[in-house]
Amino acid sequence: MKHNVALVQVNYKFGNNVFLPHSVGLIRAYCETVPEIAGNFNFLDFVYLREDPVLVAQKLDAPNVVGISCYLWNWEWCTLLAKSIREIYPDCLIVLGGPQIPAKSEDFFHQHPYVDVLVHHEGELTFADILLEYLNDRPDYTRALGTSVRIEENRCLQTASRGRTNDLTVIPSPYLEGYFDSMLTEPYDFHASQETHRGCPYSCTFCDWGSAVFTKVRPFSDERLHRELEWFGKNQIELLYNCDANYGLLKRDLDLTKKMVETKQRFGFPQQFRAAYAKNSNSKIFEISKLLNNSGMSKGLTLSFQSLDGNTLDVIKRSNIKVNDFENLLKLYRSEGIATYTEIIMGLPGESYDSFADGIEQLLEAGQHDGLNIYVCILLKNSEMADPEYVSRHGIRAVRTPVLLAHSSRSEDQVIEYSDIVVETKTMPGDALKRTFLYSWTVQAFHNMGLTQYLSLFWRSQFGLRYRLFYERLM
Secondary structure (H helix, E strand, O other), X not given: OOEEEEEEEEEOOEOOEEEOOHHHHHHHHHHOOOHHHHHHEEEOOOEEEOOOHHHHHHHOOOOOEEEEEOOOOOHHHHHHHHHHHHHHOOOOEEEEEOOOOOOOOOOHHHHOOOOOEEEOOOOHHHHHHHHHHHOOOOOOHHHOOOEEEEEHHHXXXXXXXXXXXXXXXXXXXXXXXXXXXXXXXXXXXXXXXXXXXXXXXXXOOOOOOOOHXXXXXXXXXXXXXXXXXXXXXXXXXXXXXXXXOOEOOOOOHHHHHHHHHHHHHHHOOOOEEEOOEOOOOOHHHHHHHHHHHHOOOEOOEEOOOEOOOHHHHHHOOOOOOOHHHHHHHHHHHHHOOOOEEEEEEEOOOOOOHHHHHHHHHHHHHHOOOOOEEEEEOEOOOOXXXXXXXXXXXXXXXXXXXXXXXOOOOOOOOOOOOEEEEEEEOOOOOHHHHHHHHHHHHHHHHHHHOOOOHHHHHHHHHXXXXXXXXXXHHHO
């Protein structure tokens, strides 16, 4: 008799839009290639809708193993689900993975005794090892690399790192294997995620993407990606969300975009495409953006800085395009009617109120009047910025606050998700950060949304009044 495996990856809905559970789909796709797993385990339907976690646990079909994919936007929900599963199925093996799993997990099982195993970093090969170990008469999950295992008295034993999966051809596509086909009959407008490569060559301290293990970029094959695009088109995927850290980084990304546009021309889908574009925009990214814009697929191009202060950029280990180049790029994109937006983070270590306000002014002077997105600084799990030594060195103080769900509808469940946002640093005391917050929203609401944009442009061009002074006086 086969053992039941339930894989869980829930996200918020946005209207009637729902994301297909790509991450756990990859895990199942790899596991099914292992004969011992395929012959001994039965994979239940994916759990992908965010409903009451207690009811979700009750509806599971006698699971022997549950794997749950966790991140900032579902962590509290996931832990409540795991706790509920433990109460209903006390012998079930409960495995948690995803970016929210702490790299340093010494005290984790004291806080969450209902969890058995944690998977660190990429999960496909590690979860397969866990399933294989489950088949033994006396399973010892500490044999699996890249895990933390609950042992006696809820202590933690963390195994050696598995490292990255260099050969991505061993992981089949869940789309092409048909694992989502039955879901498409559900009454939702599905969105899909696609990885074209893994890894990030950058090491920004506020991000956990380019950790030392994953700096090398590893591509999926062109043939796989082309077939996935065909699947998205045939199955009427409305939005394709690219999962790369830097789309446009590789030479072949322009050809992939051409294939995507061609797919839309044939099937009418995918209708739109969103990506995190390569940090330093170039002619190739302009050509990519032009193709997407002309086909009606563009969701806007990112020209991000995060900060324009040299000291702050050193502290967060980031380099930017030059402001002069940025101004020329804005003119180029505007001449083609391509929407751009620029992202800035408030409260980064090294930043002061003056340096931040001056940075906003530089962007306005360069011509970025409509697309300025200013975010709070979040301490992400496993990022260098969240490391206690880094926190102490830069005098970072954070508070726990409900997650801002800008691209989601209100959930049917009552579980609140949280994030830790920076409210003070050595260079930006609490009062200065409050003023920075107010200034940020003043510029976004009054300038970027058009209420006083023409007034400030008029006063700047006719009387030389600086944008910063205009908005500080307005405040």
